[in-house]
Amino acid sequence: MRCLILYYSMTGQAEKAATQAARAAVEAGWDATLCRIGMSDPADALARPMNIAASKKWTQGAQKGIMVPIAFDPPDAPDARYDAVLLFSNTWGDNPSVPIRSFLESDQAKALFAGTPVGVYIVCRRLWQNNLRIVRELVEQAGGHVLAGEAFMHPGGQWGSLIQTITYLYRTDSGRTHFLGFPLPRYGLSDEAMARIPGFTGALLAPAATNQEGKA
Ligand SMILES: Cc1cc2nc3c(=O)[nH]c(=O)nc-3n(C[C@H](O)[C@H](O)[C@H](O)COP(=O)(O)O)c2cc1C
Structure with a gap:
């Protein structure tokens, strides 16, 4: 049984979560391929410290559903057939991030998803519902x-x-500890979120494996 684990990651959170999911998939007996989605035009690449113009461009771009050219690493990973796909979708402006939407609306997504079970992991500071709703729609459309x-x-x-996320994106260090004297939570996925990844991954892959065995 083979699964493809697809993610884009600007600040490393989806990458950390995807790597954890890959470990869980391997422990469940799956052959797991991790594949990073990136922006293929260097002019599109996001990096810290962001400025206001870039933050506005990408937040509003995600809300408008803009698309950019993307590339995969490893490049040929999406061309193979998989028994399941695990997709990580970061939230930008309440929507899927621009590279994730660009992938979801691509011909490559149609080829990859055709009849394939997909598990969705929304990676975000807090706003996840709209992101998940859109990803569900686009996966089903594909x-x-x-x-x-x-x-x-x-x-x-x-x-x-x-406050932590906004200031983190505008800085290069590991984030502020306080704001106006009040303590801030650290930047990045919570321990509770990371601890849920193996269980969620195992629960996703178990029925996918049973379905494929049924078809065999
Ligand atoms: C341009 C941009 C816009 C964002 N907008 C939102 C948002 O509207 N809601 C939210 O909960 N998080 C938002 N975030 C935070 C990210 O979802 C969060 O930092 C996530 O962990 C980033 O994943 P990554 O480290 O894999 O890039 C935004 C991040 C960026 C870079």
């Missing part, structure tokens, strides 16, 4: 079948995680 989707978030409430 011919895939969403088995389940779950949110994996940063620690802290709405305000703490918002």
Whole structure:
């Protein structure tokens, strides 16, 4: 049984989560291929420290559903056939990130998803519902079948995680510890979110394996 684990990652959170899911898939007896989606035009690449113009461009771009040229690493990973796909979707402006949407609306997604079970991991500071709804729609439009989707978030409430994330994107260090004297949650996926990844991955892959055995 083979699964493809697809992610884009600007600040390393989806990459960390995808790597954890790959470990869990291998432990469940699957052959797991990790594949990174990147922007293929260097002019599109996002990096810290972001400036206001870039932050606005990509947040609004995600909300408008813009698409950019993308590339895969390893390049030929999406060309093979898989028994399941695990897709990590970062939230930008309440939507899937631009590279993830660009992939979901590509011909490559149609070829990859045709009849394939898909598990969705929303990686975000806090806003996950709209991202998951759109990813579900686009996966189904591309011919895939969403088995389940779950949110994996940063620690802290709405305000703490918002202030931490915004300031983190504008800096190059590991983030502020305080804002106006109030302690801030650290930047990145919470321990609780990371701890849920193996269980969610195992639960996703178990029925996918049973379905394929049934077809065999
Ligand atoms: C341009 C941009 C816009 C973002 N907008 C949102 C948002 O609207 N809601 C949210 O919860 N997180 C938002 N985030 C935070 C990311 O979803 C979060 O930092 C995630 O962990 C990033 O994943 P990555 O490290 O794999 O890039 C945004 C991040 C970026 C870079």
